[in-house]
Amino acid sequence: QVQLVESGGGLVQPGGSLRLSCAASGFTLDYNSIGWFRQAPGKEREGVSCISASGTTTYYTDSVKGRFTISRDTAKNMVWLQMNSLKPEDTAIYYCARRLNRLCGPPLQLNEHDNWGQGTQVTVSS
Numbered sequence: 001q002v003q004l005v006e007s008g009g010g011l012v013q014p015g016g017s018l019r020l021s022c023a024a025s026g027f028t029l030d031y032n033s034i035g036w037f038r039q040a041p042g043k044e045r046e047g048v049s050c051i052s053a054s055g056t057t058t059y060y061t062d063s064v065k066g067r068f069t070i071s072r073d074t075a076k077n078m079v080w081l082q083m084n085s086l087k088p089e090d091t092a093i094y095y096c097a098r099r100l101n102r103l104c105g106p107p108l109q110l111n112e113h114d115n116w117g118q119g120t121q122v123t124v125s126s
Contacts, residue, residue, distance in 0.1 A: 001025075001026045002025070002026035002027050002098065002114075002115045003024070003025045003026055003115070004022055004023070004024055004025075004096050004097065004098060004115055004116065004117035005022070005023045005025075005117055005118070006020060006021065006022050006094060006095065006096055006117040006118065006119060006120040007020070007021045007023070007120055008020040008021045008120060009093075009094060009120030009121045009122045009123075010121075010122070010123070011123045011125065012086055012122070012123070012124055013124070013125070013126050014086060014087060014088060014124055014125075014126055015085060015086065016086050016124070017082070017083060017084045017085075017086065018083045018086065018122060019080055019081070019082050019083070020036070020080065020081040020083065020094055020096075020120060020122070021078060021079075021080055022034065022036075022078065022079040022080070022081075022096030022117060023077070023078055024077045024078070024079065024096075024098070025077065027098065028074065028077060029053065029055075029072055029074045029077055029079065030053060030074055031053055031102065032053055032098050032099060032101075032102065033050055033051060033052045033053045033099040033101065033102055033103060033104045034050060034051055034070075034072070034079045034096055034097070034098060034099060035047060035048075035049070035050040035096070035097050035099050035104075035108050035112075035113055036048045036049045036050065036070065036079075036081050036094060036095070036096055036097075037094070037095045037096075037097060037108065037110075037113075038090075038092035038093065038094045038095070038122075039092055039093050039095070039119075040089075040091060040092040040093075043092075045095070045110060046061065046108075047061060047106075047107065047108020047109070048060070048061055048064055048068065048081070048094070048108075049061070049064065049068055049070045049081060049108075050070070050099065050104035050105070050108055051070045051071070051072055051079065051104055052102060052103055052104035053102035053103075054102070055072060055074070057103070057104045057105065058070050058104060059104050059105050059106055059108070061106075061108075063089075064083075064090075067083065067084050067085045067086075068081060068082065068083050068084070069081070069082040069084075070082075079096060081094070081096075083122070086122075086124045087124060088124045088125060089124075090122060090124050091122060091123050091124050091125070092122060093119040093120065093121050093122070094119060094120050094121075094122055095116055095117050095118075095119045096116075096117050097113035097114075097115060097116045097117070098113060098114055098115040099112055099113050099114075100112050100113065100114055
């Protein structure tokens with residue numbers, strides 16, 4: 001059974017950092033790439049980042065470039081999203097999802113992902 005579980009969200013002040021975790025089970029990261037998405041209240045879910053099955057290719061949407069870093073550990077079947085210099089506009093529910101292929105690149109489309117976690121809330125506020 002494929003399952004993805006996010007954790008690590010919370011309330012942080014502007015300029016702060018959070019590290020989101022995505023625990024994958026039922027499949028291995030060696031064969032699937034992973035995407036991170038977020039959805040703010042009243043907005044559509046948007047792609048934030050992805051990492052390829054080989055681990056050699058990553059992608060970041062423009063609004064998070066230079067601030068967010070995606071990484072993974074295939075032995076632990078874990079993916080992380082390190083978020084630094086957080087801004088109020090980063091406030092959203094963050095989801096990790098399994099991509100249907102081994103690749104990673106723009107655009108990150110919802111229908112390219114077949115399994116989703118339940119999400120973790122990130123709130124950036126003073």
